Amino acid sequence: MVIVLLLVLVVLVVLTIFVSALTASFSSLEARLDRVTGSTPIELRRPSPGVPTGVGGATGRPGRDLVGHDLDGNPLTAAVVGVEHFTLLAFLSSGCSTCGRFWTQLRGGTVPDLGLDTRLIVLAKGADAESMTALTEVASGVDVLLSTQAWQDYEVPGTPFFILVDGRSGAVRGEGTAMGWDEVRNLVALGRGDASIVTGVSTAAMKPSSDAEREAVIDQLLMDAGVFPGDPSLYPGTTPPETSPS
Amino acid sequence: MTTTLHGYGISATIPQGFEARITHLDPVDPLSSRTHAAAPMIGTEITRPFIHIANVPLPAQRDTFGGGVVETLGANHLFLALVEYGPECVGTKLFSPLGLPRSVSARSFSRTRLQRIVPGQSGHQSFFTHNGRAFCLYIVAGSYARVGTMVHQVNRILRSITISANVGS
Structure with missing residues (x-):
C-alpha cells in the first residue's frame, strides 16, 4: 500500500514538473511572438516637452547647432536653433542597408516634400568614424554635413535616424527611425502637429x-x-x- | 550660444541664428593634357577660399558673391561674404587698405553697391589686405530700410573674424 502511495506521489511530482516546464516554455514563446508581430518600423513620438522617450533621449530636450565639414572637407556650420523654421536632421551612414533607399532618392534629387518651413539637413559621421570612400560613393552630389559631434550631441542610437527640431523654441519635437521617406514625413507631421503633409492625406x-x-x-x-x-x-x-x- | 568655424587660415564666431560655410572650389583646368605637356604652368587656375555667413540656410551650391542665397533674404536677413583674391592683388590700389574692417556703418550700405540688384536690398563692399592676403568684404542686407538695426550683428561677426598669414591655396 505504501509503495503504491509512493509511486502515485512520484508520478504527481513528475507531472507537476512537466506542466510547469510546458507553461514556462509557452510563456517564452508567446513573448517572442509578441516581439515579432508587435514590432513597428518607426517610432513616432508626439511633442511632449520634457517627457523621456527612451531611445535618443527625450522630445523637448534642447537642439544644438551643427558644426562639421562637407564631403570636400570644407568647414561649415548650420543653424538649427534660433531660426524661424523646423529642421529635420537625417542621420545616415554609408554602411547601413536601410539607408540605401534614402541615399538613392537624395542622389536623384528627390528631396521629399516636408512642408514649406521644414529644412532637411543630411548628416553623416566624420572621417574619424565613417568610411569616406564608401560615403563619397553613396552620397555623391548630396549636400552632407559630416559631424561626429552632432551624433553625440543628439544621442543618435543608430542609422537611419531622424530628429525634428523647432527652430523657434530650439527644442526637439520628434525623433525616430524609418524605412522610407513616407514614414519620415509622418514623423515631421506629428512633430509639427500638422496632418496636411502626411502621405495620402490632403487637406x-x-x-x-x-x-x-x-x-x-x-x-x-x-x-x-x-x-x-x-x-x-x-x-x-x-x-x-x-x-x-x- | 555661438559656434566657431575655422579653415584655410580663417576663423569666425557665428552667433545663434546664423550659419557659415568656408568653400574652396576645385580649380578649373580648361587645357588639354597635350597643351599641358607643352606648357605645364599655363591654364591651371588657382582658387582661393571664401566664407559665407548668413541668417538664412546656405545651400551647397552658391555663387562666390551670394548667388543662390541673396534671393532668399527677407527683411531681417543678412548675407556676408569674405572672398580671397590672389597674391598678385596684394599691394594694388584697390586692396591697399590694411586690415579687415571691424565695424561698418549703416551709411556705407547702398542699393548701388549690390553685385546684383535685388529690389529692397542694399549692399556694402570693401577691399583690403590682411596679413598679406587680399580680400573683398561683401555684405547684403535684406532690407535697405532696416540696415541701421542690423549693422550691430554684422560688426559683432566682423570683430570675431581672424585671418592668419597666407596658408597657400
Missing part, C-alpha cells in the same frame, strides 16, 4: 469638422420632424431612392 480632400457637425444637427432636426433618409420630400420632382430605411 483639400478632407471635410472640415464643422461641416460634419452641421450635417449631424440638420439630420437630427429632420428626423425629429419625421423626415428620415429617403423621404420623398427630400427629392422634390424626382423618384426617391429605392433603398429607404425601415
